[in-house]
Amino acid sequence: MRFESTEIDGLFGLRLDWHGDARGAFARLFCRETFAAQGLAGDFVQASLSVSTTAGTLRGMHFQRAPHAEAKLVRCVRGAIHDVIADLRPDSPTKGRWQAFELRQDGDLALYIPKGCAHGFQTLVDDCEVLYQMDTAYAPGFADGLRHDDPALGITWPRPVTVISDKDRSWPPFRPPGAVG
Numbered sequence: 001m002r003f004e005s006t007e008i009d010g011l012f013g014l015r016l017d018w019h020g021d022a023r024g025a026f027a028r029l030f031c032r033e034t035f036a037a038q039g040l041a042g043d044f045v046q047a048s049l050s051v052s053t054t055a056g057t058l059r060g061m062h063f064q065r066a067p068h069a070e071a072k073l074v075r076c077v078r079g080a081i082h083d084v085i086a087d088l089r090p091d092s093p094t095k096g097r098w099q100a101f102e103l104r105q106d107g108d109l110a111l112y113i114p115k116g117c118a119h120g121f122q123t124l125v126d127d128c129e130v131l132y133q134m135d136t137a138y139a140p141g142f143a144d145g146l147r148h149d150d151p152a153l154g155i156t157w158p159r160p161v162t163v164i165s166d167k168d169r170s171w172p173p174f175r176p177p178g179a180v181g
């Protein structure tokens, strides 16, 4: 596996090295030594799966507030998603910026998302599954989010939203760190 920088500080693409043979292929998704060489602890304590049945489904934008902010390793293990990360960190050189990636089961890209960023995705096909590994346990009392179409971020999505939770439809307007008024 190889890390590659992105437009967001501390957000890395992780290119998997697939070893193919007559049966199919094999790739390592995590290695403590490789992560340490990149300066990342990778002390994952939970792993989760989300399954979305309909193309156009949108989940996000989510994050956990401090002190339960989480870093995540995200991989699309079935189907294909338009994955978006937004930098909410007040002290980040890329605060307020977002970047999108296409993650596909038949692709080699996973993402390491640092603490302090919001994450969301829209499915590009039916029947998608996403694998998450988090370095901080789920803390529902600290779960927070912002709307996928919040004008403060101006995130663009590839297609109309078909399915979205009431929770994700109802996040309050995003107030950038240090916003006045």
Ligand SMILES: Cc1cn([C@H]2C[C@H](O)[C@@H](COP(=O)(O)OP(=O)(O)O[C@H]3O[C@H](C)C(=O)[C@H](O)[C@H]3O)O2)c(=O)[nH]c1=O
Binding pocket: 048, 050, 059, 060, 062, 063, 119, 120, 121, 132, 138, 165
């Ligand atoms: C996140 C989470 C949820 N849940 C329960 C709570 C709900 O009863 C149910 C669905 O939760 P939620 O609607 O928050 O699921 P998603 O909208 O897929 O949330 C995820 O999607 C975005 C894109 C992310 O980046 C986060 O990993 C995560 O917030 O699972 C748990 O039991 N443990 C968990 O860690």
